[in-house]
Amino acid sequence: MRRVAAWLLAGAVLFCAGAAQASLQLRLITDGLSPAEQQASQALLDEAMRSLPPRFIEQLDRRIDVGWTDKMPENAYGQASLVSELDLNRNLLASLTDGSAATQKTNRPHGTVRREMLATVLHELTHIYDRARLWSKDDRALINRCSRQNSITGLIGLPDQCRGQHDRRFTLSDDPRLLDLAGWPQYVGRRGEREQHNHQVARSPDIYETTSPLEFVAVNMEYFLLDPSYACRRPALFRYYKEHFGWAPPAQDTCAKTYAFLNAGNDFAKTPLGQIDPERVYEIDYLLAEANQNLVSRWGHSMLRLVICAPGRPRGPDCRLDLDQHLVLSYRAFVGDVQLSSWDGLIGKYPSRLFVLPLAQVIDEYTKTELRGLASVPLKLNRQEINDTVEHAAEMHWSYDGNYFFISNNCAVESLKLLRSGSANPQLTGLDNITPNGLLEVLSARGLADTSVLNDKREALRLGYHFD
Template structure:
């Protein structure tokens, strides 16, 4: 429905209530007020003036409203004096946040009184009292959740007394996707603003069900110190944004950025969005909210996966096989060989089997068979309860290193010395400072490295568009695949012994295994597509491998890797590498890199570099 009323101007002089004549200076001052700017989601344009993030003309009352806060304020003031007979279509009912603010600023005591029954019933049902910022941890196997996600939970007044969090409402901003785009198209359209973004305020339990993977991801809940009035102020603005479209971009105008705008409306005067002129990564926005003094307390809820693995950790291999068997056939609870086990061990096995069933059920329709197995296991657990599961809270995600990285290195390649300068936009690799990140996870977006040799020869060393690696250990109970994908420009050995800048796309899949508490071993089969001037075909393909060891040690993280590519044209390229990072501070690291490259086209080449990494948003 268009929110522009064709008879708006006419009503200013024929209705019983006409908009008061306000001094132009007063209206100009209000139009420049930060709160009015926040209500219209305006920002200063690149070439001056204003532009609104809202990409939907239905949001504005003035034709020039998207680029003129003053015109929109005047149009709103006139619209508020429309006849009350308009009912729920009255601008006061459509724009409750604007109405409240203008009434307070201009002492508008003679406004018409439309019933706004639809809005009032909606607001009463939500009954906003307090706000919780919810951060589900990063999930590499989902393109939209690789960096984590943020949403707001709106709680009622009795949340603590009655433990009714599941009856709360979730306030979420996300891409609206029609149809079923594949992961590649999804990523491309998300990067280029190909999806509209919409706000939604839905029951929290429904949001958890919609994001079924949330149950298998660590969940952090940051209770904010917003007052009931501030929470209500935010919710009334959400009504104004109902079905209003924004352009959605993964890296800046995303879920986290839009929620920061709402918090600025809840508490006028705080400045959150201006900290993110280029990218808005969820962990960075959580850190900004915390630094602004908005966080009152923090709660942690471990994922089902983490709880399952913690319960199974004290079980030996034979006992974990019992877990698998019981999860498939609850009749084995009465098997003599199972009953022969000591009662404390049976208690652990039964509980782990029940948790495995719950883990497998996420995202699947509940069946009578699975429900029956769960019930039988619960009965057995009640007869022989295990000890309470104790889980240590991991490092807070916002206390990890910041997302953008500046890099300065010095090294030698055979007998040539060089300096290397780099910038990575986001946000973590396998060797980076580990606190707040899982071991074996890597997401790098837009990394540039320039090299300056001692004869003042400069060259582009690499330009990585994206490098993603997920090394998740396999075990007796869970057997996830590990995988990697990367694309961009990089230097490789050439025919004349020099380096060639080639474009490439490569990926791999395989497995990773836990080697003690702080080490992973991994092995992946890989495939590569490359454009190389030394090769006759425009595009060359290769099959290969990537294997290695990752160890988080007392000073940092060490990786040892061996990789090879076997091209269809006969070229064979292999690489051995060692990386050790010393974690100097949260946002400072020192890394030693040593590698030896082999190629059919040239003699082996050795390279050593010492690199300083400064993590700075």
């Protein structure tokens, strides 16, 4: 049920083959409804059908009975059986019938009662669509075997190699790419197991989406269909839904071509907000601050450097000379104390945030203040992977609020997750390392990082690949 945890179904109900329908049909149960109530109810269902993608309607080839019930919590809107029934809260019927629901404001994301009711129908239909799949006996055996081997219950913790091998119809909520974008990335160092908690919460339109991938798919389907700004707020997810359905809602807002970020540089008071134009990003470097003897720095610090061209300069090697334009993406523990506590870092007390900093400030911070060298190694990403990583970084900058662990969720782990989810480069999928210097080694070994630029130290210093 939408947004009411106590009424969530305990498990997914598998679709059972029955009489084939040409396409999705919503049949209103009219028993006990007045003509006016029937008319208002049917208008709601008709609008829901007009909002759905044609492929959704075609693939969900069944009849779904829709009725009103008084056996539902007062604050609930609807509930689907995940097979062929959808119930709506009868407490809402009167306002739908007299039209007041269209102007009655709520504290829910969609604004009015009528809009929330429409979103609820779309949400619950998406649950039915998402779980409508056919598994063979061999497919179920594979899932069960993988679950036992990995000591995991359910699909969310299942390694990716155990997914996608069964004959499914159109499941979304266990698609590895969707999980990457949605906030359930792979654990680093756990052989593909997915993280259990979603930390992309800071700008969520509806925090209910973070309770599970099932709810994430359904909640975001609401906004994909009903929110004209969705393509701008969550561009990667918008593209995901659009590609899956081969369709998108006709009217969309015009999106800005740059990404805003909160300036974490020393000139914050002068320029609190900065802008990243992905078309000006020539390359992305793995930026490693070399180790020192401090406990939290003895394996180095992982960052990503955006090599950004000066305005008007074509993308190319000369952009590496535009140092004043370059930015650094750095996951750091957000420390509000006067002194950093190693113990608090070990137990994850500090929040983990993605900071965007000017390269010049990062160079000064490490080479002058901490007396640590910096190595800047180009990553071998294609144009689309660079654009997608920059886009994903902008979203994580505003939405991610994780916990920083010096051992298990440190700068190297966070940087690797950003690269994996952002670029979708298949060579990164099975790559695991939890130390900054170790991550550079495995990136180089996979052919993803060009460490040859460091071979000639004099040239590396001259060209900005190394900073003493």
